[in-house]
Amino acid sequence: MHCMDGGYSSINHWERESGKRVDDWSKTVDLRNGSTVTEFILVGFEQSSSSTRALIFALFLALYSLAMAMNGLIIFITWTDPRLNSPMYFFLGHLSFLDVCFITTTMPQMLIHLVVKNHIVSFVSCSTQMYLVFCMGVAECILLAFMAYERYVAICHPLSYAQIMSGQVCVKLVSTAWFFGLINGIFLEYMSFRNPFCRDNHIENFFCEAPIVITLSCGDPQFSLRVIFADAIVVLLSPMVLIAISYARILASILGRVSSSGRGKTFSTCASHLTVVIFLYTSAIFSYMNPCSTHGPEKDKPFSLLYTIITPMCNPTIYSFRNKEMKGAMVRALGRTSLAKTESV
Template identity: 45%
Template sequence: MRQRQSGTAVCQSPINRSEMKFFKTAVQRNQTSVSEFILQGFSDLSWQLQLFLFVFFLVIYIIALLGNSIIVFLATTSPSLHTPMYFFLGNFSFSEICYISTTVPKMLVNFLAKDKSMSFISCAGQLYFFSVLGATDCFLLAIMAYDRYVAICRPLRYNIIMRWRLCIKLATTSWIIGLMVAFGHTLFIFRLPFCGSNVINHFFCDLPAVLKLACGNTYGSEVGVFLSGIFVAIIPCWLILFSYARILGTILRMHSVGRKQKTFSTCASHLTSVSLFFGTAISIYLRPNSSHSAESDRILSLLYCVITPFLNPFIYTLKNKEVKGALKKLVGSK
């Protein structure tokens, strides 16, 4: 562990020089500032298993990048997908590309590298961008649920309500909220002193894992993180539940079975993404810090950091005729 000594000023007091020297030395030994963190990650596993996980997650990462990039490209270039639904899906897929890229590359490097260190600034930066993208995803999913609500429950007014100006404002607001919430998260955590262990029992600089290493009273920071987590997770989740409650009521009033199935199929992919993302995120960030387990946190983090971005292209394309049609046109034209 490499640490640097932080200077400490000792006030003049009526004690002899030997006592002052002893006091100053003791304070300097106790007050050290962590200059880097060690990401323990999966280093407790055997070398053969780490090599297998490296290949496994590398394949997942490449597929996630390729799949989400295709969705972004189709939503941008295909005229048949120039609708609010695919505009928000394109934003979400772009966010997923960035989201998985904040954690997986460093995790892959650590599978093979002996030096698993990460500088203090790099750790803060990773936490910041991870929080930006996580918060943005939450609000984008809520906006996508609202779009489905308007399309199903207010079909005659859909084009009037979901105008392009409103869609751009909603997407921009999601990104701005993500930036603001992430700034608060990072400020809450990295304003604390880190003067003890610098080993993070995780594969990236996650909020609960970094907070465990902080010195002194962390109650205020824990409360701040919890309240911001409620704002980021609970409010969008409530909006999604409200939207789908109204959608379900509309579906139940439909007389045609075929129309019911078609309407439900358009919502199934979004509900799958919501369940995967919010279920794992809430279980990590909205439970007491004392109840966190390193092993369970790593597994749950893999679900929403890696598996969800990986599954996103499959969720939104396997049963989506518009996306498959645009993809076939793209392949045929090439």
Template identity: 85%
Template sequence: MDIRNESTVTEFVLVGFEQSSPSTRALLFALFLALYSLAMAMNGLIIFITWTDPRLSSPVYFFLGHLSFLDVCFITTTIPQMLIHLVVMNHTLAFASCLAQMYLVFGVGVAECILLAFMAYDRYVAICHPLNYAQIMSRQVCVRLVSTAWFFGLINGILLDYMTFRGPFCKDNHIENFFCEAPIVITLSCGDPQFSLKMIFADAIVVLLSPMVLIVISYARILTSILGRASSSGRGKTFSTCASHLTVVIFFYTSAMFSYMNPRSTHGPDKDKPFSLLYTIITPMCNPIIYSFRNKEMKGAMVRALGRSSLAQARSV
């Protein structure tokens, strides 16, 4: 079935911040541009050092590099468009562009959920089975886990895109957000949106709660292992290796669960936008900062990378 042939709506209007005053939009543009630039620079630096620094060859940094790559993809699907709309008066988005944007948000977001679960499993193996860590988390296993996250993310994106755009659109085409968010788009359909909303809610339960179960089980066993150790200093050092990952999980899952697992009656533009901003720009920006500030090896690798860059510039001059 050709969705567009069933639709009288050929484009959507992203309301975003268009009702704000010009001075407020200028301030928001400067703020979001700075946050976007910081997120891209930090994630780009982590991708570079985890893929080029031989000292960061362990599985945890392999996963971290892919997490940063997912963050770069995730933030680029929404924020540049929002920055443009803060400057220009035309806030329209073609039907196909809205569909593609939503697919990328779904695909990358689901892949990140699954990857965060695999990172929790990696910490469990490293702490509870240190002698067999290299064998269990071999390079081949890590590649398969990352490929699995991408595969299920992209397949799930197809399903959710279909559920969102399965019905014709012939009503209001104004989206009360700065990007095409599925629950809002579904309510604009001419048909009964309840089935699609329930399917997306059910999918969110599986996609969000299944990885969360793995995360909870992994950290429950990690906690049991930590408490069984006699040295309090050993406990603190072991838990510090997990604190960064836990912080990222809390940020990402809190915002995603509010957006896709709450009844739509509790939502509104004033509630949706802050949480949308949290998981589309704040979380991707905070992830590399959280990991780099709490990890001595990461800070050392960043210093070495920046030092090499400065030396190369000095030689070129």
């Protein structure tokens, strides 16, 4: 009995020193003894002070609100304004819808964990979040490639544009992006959770990031990481090849036959899309195309924040500020809203 009392005293002393909960500690011990993980603990904000977490919460809430408002406005105006009834804005509306879904899979959980002490997520919640991140991310990569192809058709084949990019074709292209996102998400989900988890349940990130979760599984995680690397080559580089080919032909076309003023206008319409592509692909490549090196928090967190928060927020801003038609549509939408409020009063 004396030994048991001493053991409890040492645990209480450890709890006071580290700030951890006793049940978290006992779960970790059980995992090392071979038990199966039923929940994970996100420790991305654990080392931050209360004042730092409050500042991060205010910043993330502002970014999330801005992303939801801007993307929501673009969805509304591209689907309701008759002047934006073209394939480019059809794709842009779906891109904003993907961004809304993408940021909502991670941001609300981050905000909650910044204000509560309990950072535990269930196994099902973690796997569901990871699947949605995979699904939305893959669908967005493919959709960006189709948007580059649409720009190529509009610039290089303007007389055949309406026929090539018909409404039926646009719907098929968007459906293809969603289909591959759903299927690829299932495959990556299986590869991430194919092994049981018995090492540890602490995830050194803000959400359930696949490379970090895989390293917590039993056995050698390198096979799953290599498969994800190979999948990333197909999912990321294949659309990148289509984007590169499209813009190479656009560049050759406009340099050969368009005046200087026309070149500037054409480059301006393509610059927004290229900027979005660079943001998304850079962060995704650094996060998932790294099969052999370890995925530590110092390396993964910045890129995780980039493609889960910054990119969905920047996409509507980039497209809106660089597109006169989008600016005009936003002014008209806000004007109709103000007029409706005045009439209601």
